[in-house]
Amino acid sequence: MHIRKTRLLTPGPTPLYPPALHAMMAADIHHRTQDFVAVYKAVVADLKEVMGTSWDVVPLACSGTGAMEASVSNFFRKGDRVVVLSAGKFGERWVQITQAYGLEPVVLSAEYGQAVPADRVVEELTKPGVRGVFLQASETSTGVMHDVEAIGRAAADTEAIVVVDAITGLGTMPLEIEGWGLDIVIGGSQKAFMIPPGLAFMSISPKAWKHEETSDLPHYYFSIRKEAANAAKGQSNYTPSTALLLSLAEALRYMKSLGMDKFIENAQLLAKATRAAVSELGLKLFAPDNPGAAVTAVRAPEGMDSGVIVKGFRDRFGAIIANGQGSMKGKIFRIAHLGYFDFPDLFAVIAELELILASQGVPVEYGKGVAAVQRVYAEAAG
Numbered sequence: 001m002h003i004r005k006t007r008l009l010t011p012g013p014t015p016l017y018p019p020a021l022h023a024m025m026a027a028d029i030h031h032r033t034q035d036f037v038a039v040y041k042a043v044v045a046d047l048k049e050v051m052g053t054s055w056d057v058v059p060l061a062c063s064g065t066g067a068m069e070a071s072v073s074n075f076f077r078k079g080d081r082v083v084v085l086s087a088g089k090f091g092e093r094w095v096q097i098t099q100a101y102g103l104e105p106v107v108l109s110a111e112y113g114q115a116v117p118a119d120r121v122v123e124e125l126t127k128p129g130v131r132g133v134f135l136q137a138s139e140t141s142t143g144v145m146h147d148v149e150a151i152g153r154a155a156a157d158t159e160a161i162v163v164v165d166a167i168t169g170l171g172t173m174p175l176e177i178e179g180w181g182l183d184i185v186i187g188g189s190q191k192a193f194m195i196p197p198g199l200a201f202m203s204i205s206p207k208a209w210k211h212e213e214t215s216d217l218p219h220y221y222f223s224i225r226k227e228a229a230n231a232a233k234g235q236s237n238y239t240p241s242t243a244l245l246l247s248l249a250e251a252l253r254y255m256k257s258l259g260m261d262k263f264i265e266n267a268q269l270l271a272k273a274t275r276a277a278v279s280e281l282g283l284k285l286f287a288p289d290n291p292g293a294a295v296t297a298v299r300a301p302e303g304m305d306s307g308v309i310v311k312g313f314r315d316r317f318g319a320i321i322a323n324g325q326g327s328m329k330g331k332i333f334r335i336a337h338l339g340y341f342d343f344p345d346l347f348a349v350i351a352e353l354e355l356i357l358a359s360q361g362v363p364v365e366y367g368k369g370v371a372a373v374q375r376v377y378a379e380a381a382g
């Protein structure tokens, strides 16, 4: 009651994996020494392993958006026609970045809470001159996921490269980078990778490197070709974020020890249990048709501002959960599952949600939502 532990429960930044946090204390190291070169090489190799690709992977010292920008500025030409899927705030970011660099995006939008149907993308790809497709694997602002496989496969026989913002897709859904033809796949440290914000990374296909050869857009700090050449030698173009790379090395070891399929299944089970719990409590999902496993967006009860729920979590329990972004603010709240979340976290979150709803006069039978989570756990644990 009087002691409240602060808990970070948002879909980025996510809860930190303690050994990865402690690893940052070894940051009194110079980045051009053999000791650090070994760390850098291990990070690149392990990133490839958890992403499941032998293609180039480069870490970058920036948040996820920096890698999104680099994927535009290094691989496209001014005036390139590209297809952009926009199903939420992060899809809108693709539109803004491609426009900022003078590309000509054909925007396929979906209403918030819906995915852009793959058919619409496939149809656009039959038109000549499309040089790229930009999408979110998981649109964190609404909780929806896209059919990455169908889009990747459809683009494979075209001139277009597929650029996937998988910042909350990695670690929450299968993504077969090479098998599905995902030319550029972008991740970020503060999502499923369980470490603080400040690092991003991207994988690059041979087809994307061909695009890079003819790119005419300005860039300097984010020179991906040079970055890839250096990464192969355990180096980065400029001073890397040593602390975060030490941290990431530790987190990757943990992810490898669990196995990526188990790591993904973990998020998927938590998402399934959350959907069951909120429906038991009479709440509605914001993205009922294509819900991803990174985050579950839930509509606040009719007539209640979702900020009341977010504030209830913070003030009563010290728990930081996410409100809606942009025009969704006040309408939805978001429960995260990606990275270092376990069932005990979810038992607590749902028990807290029941208490908060009851305090607002919503009729709640205590334990009903929690029992739904327990049933999913029991079924999965056997």
Ligand SMILES: *Cc1c(COP(=O)(O)O)cnc(C)c1O
Residues within 6 Å of the ligand: 012, 063, 064, 065, 066, 090, 136, 138, 139, 140, 165, 167, 168, 188, 197
């Ligand atoms: C978090 C996130 C990003 C990156 O945001 P940054 O604040 O730049 O790290 C991009 N796309 C999606 C889908 C995200 O969830």
